[in-house]
Amino acid sequence: ACISRSRSCTSSSAGEPAEPESPYRVVLLGASGVGKTAFASIFAGAADSMDSDDCELCGGEEKIKTTVDGEPATITLVDTWDTEQHMQTGDAYLLLYSITDRTSFLRASELRITLRRFCPAQNTPIILVGNKCDLVRRREVSATEGRACAAVFDCKFIETSAAMQHNIWEAFHGIVRQLRLRRDSREA
Ligand code: GDP
Numbered sequence: 001a002c003i004s005r006s007r008s009c010t011s012s013s014a015g016e017p018a019e020p021e022s023p024y025r026v027v028l029l030g031a032s033g034v035g036k037t038a039f040a041s042i043f044a045g046a047a048d049s050m051d052s053d054d055c056e057l058c059g060g061e062e063k064i065k066t067t068v069d070g071e072p073a074t075i076t077l078v079d080t081w082d083t084e085q086h087m088q089t090g091d092a093y094l095l096l097y098s099i100t101d102r103t104s105f106l107r108a109s110e111l112r113i114t115l116r117r118f119c120p121a122q123n124t125p126i127i128l129v130g131n132k133c134d135l136v137r138r139r140e141v142s143a144t145e146g147r148a149c150a151a152v153f154d155c156k157f158i159e160t161s162a163a164m165q166h167n168i169w170e171a172f173h174g175i176v177r178q179l180r181l182r183r184d185s186r187e188a
């Protein structure tokens with residue numbers, strides 16, 4: 001049975017986002033061609049290698065159990081073309097651009113602004129991800145620019161290469177850490 005949740009991040013009666021419990025619902029956002037499918041494939045590959053009890057594929061969403069800092073976490077990954085619909089259903093967001101494509105970097109900024117509309121809470125975990133960092137000669141966006149943009153947007157930053165499988169799990173684990181920080185700050 002599919003146990004993935006689908007809910008709005010602004011749905012609680014108090015107007016505050018409901019506290020996400022694992023499974024965490026992570027949405028991939030970004031312009032076409034930045035590597036969302038490649039990210040999802042790596043994730044799906046990890047799911048495929050697990051026992052059937054540990055992963056499920058439902059409605060195009062992939063779910064895996066992993067361990068982050070010694071604590072189990074379940075992540076449901078949503079890779080979608082229907083950006084606006086899924087902006088309302090995530091606990092956290094990976095906002096991808098390609099370091100070889102400045103237009104995709106600008107698109108990431110637009111998406112961050114749109115996301116703020118859908119998820120106005122300050123502490124919605126978002127990581128700005130500069131993908132394709134293996135393509136050094138085709139770089140159009142420096143890591144410094146990426147980091148500065150993330151600082152303005154009040155989110156974390158990481159450069160990845162889906163082709164080289166570099167920093168992909170760091171990105172997913174970073175999201176889980178942020179979700180836990182938010183959980184722990186509310187429990188305190
Ligand atoms: P999407 O439209 O965002 O889903 O992008 P895709 O995952 O389909 O990737 C678009 C193209 O970029 C494909 O040809 C991928 O093989 C390639 N690609 C994705 N990530 C990387 C990467 O990290 N490095 C390199 N060199 N190519 C990548």
